[in-house]
Amino acid sequence: MRLYQMQDSGNCYKPRLLAHLLDINLKLIDVDILKGESRTAEFLAKNPNGRTPTLELDDGRCLAESDAMLYFLSQGTPFWPEDPFSRAQVLQWMFFEQYSHEPYIAVARFWKVIAPECPPAMTALFPEWHKKGYAALDVMETHLTGRRYFVDEQYTIADVALYAYTHKASDGGFDLARYPNIRNWLARLEAHPKHITMETRV
Numbered sequence: 001m002r003l004y005q006m007q008d009s010g011n012c013y014k015p016r017l018l019a020h021l022l023d024i025n026l027k028l029i030d031v032d033i034l035k036g037e038s039r040t041a042e043f044l045a046k047n048p049n050g051r052t053p054t055l056e057l058d059d060g061r062c063l064a065e066s067d068a069m070l071y072f073l074s075q076g077t078p079f080w081p082e083d084p085f086s087r088a089q090v091l092q093w094m095f096f097e098q099y100s101h102e103p104y105i106a107v108a109r110f111w112k113v114i115a116p117e118c119p120p121a122m123t124a125l126f127p128e129w130h131k132k133g134y135a136a137l138d139v140m141e142t143h144l145t146g147r148r149y150f151v152d153e154q155y156t157i158a159d160v161a162l163y164a165y166t167h168k169a170s171d172g173g174f175d176l177a178r179y180p181n182i183r184n185w186l187a188r189l190e191a192h193p194k195h196i197t198m199e200t201r202v
Contacts, residue, residue, distance in 0.1 A: 002027045002056040004038075004046065008114060010106055010164035011066040012053040013198045018073050018160050020196045028201060034116065066164075067094045070157040079157050089151045093158035096139070097165075104133035106165045108172030126173065133174055137182065140166070144181035148188060155192070163189050168198065 003019075003026045005012035019026050031037045031052050038050045046062045047054040055063045055072070063069055074080035081087050108129040111118040140162065143150065150158040167186050169176055176183055189195065196202060 001025075001058060002029055004029045004031045004043070004054040004056065005052050006031060006033060007201065008198065009052060010109075010168060010198070011102075014066045014160055014164045015053055015055060015069040015073060016200075016202065017164070017196060018070055018079065018157065020200075020202055021079070021160075021192065021194045022073065022077055023194075024073060026202075034114075067098060067157075067161055070094070070160055074157045079155065079160070081152055081154065081156060083152070086152050090156050090158040093150050094161045096136070097158075097161045100139070101133070101136040101162065102165055104129040104136065105169050105172055105174060108133060108174070109165065109168055110172075112173060113171045130173060133169070133172070137166075137169070137174065137176070137179055141179045141181050144185050147181075149185070155189070159185075159189060164198075 001024070003012070003015060005016070005028060007028075007030065016026065016028070018024075031043065031054075033052060037043065038047075038052055043054075044050055046056060047064045049064055051064065053064075053066055053069065055069045057063070063072060071080070081090060108126060111122045111126075115122075147153065149155050150162065163186065166176075166182065167190075176186075
């Protein structure tokens with residue numbers, strides 16, 4: 001399978017991380033969104049939304065959206081629970097990640113460390129991003145009280161989804177010092193023998 005991606009994107013890191021945990025080989029194809037490479041006719045034929053990541057299967061079909069890729073890759077593995085309610089809880093946290101977490105923590109990181117410059121209109125939004133990003137971190141911290149993982153004491157794709165940008169939250173100006181449960185959870189995932197960093201190319 002081919003993964004069209006940017007190496008420093010958390011959303012692109014998610015399928016790379018899960019694939020490595022599952023010993024699935026991906027061919028990485030870099031797409032520089034800052035240079036408009038995701039807006040070419042060739043790329044738009046694979047993903048009409050013009051975004052990375054995009055996963056191209058061996059049969060040529062393409063799948064967009066990082067959390068959809070996590071779902072696809074996790075089928076039949078321990079990262080996707082067997083119990084229907086547990087599966088719904090995994091989806092609950094993945095929806096939370098995309099709606100309440102990523103739009104603030106990831107966006108703040110993008111404008112601080114990835115974008116070549118941050119225009120004043122974006123700079124003015126940092127207080128709102130920090131307020132809402134911290135609200136998401138508060139929810140995570142509370143949920144992780146007495147828990148090792150987000151669902152059923154089992155490492156699932158909910159953890160993968162939330163890990164990607166949480167472990168880089170400081171890049172966007174978020175301080176995790178006041179979140180011991182989150183920091184312990186991050187360390188737990190990083191201790192997995194097949195864990196890879198965002199910087200690792202596999």
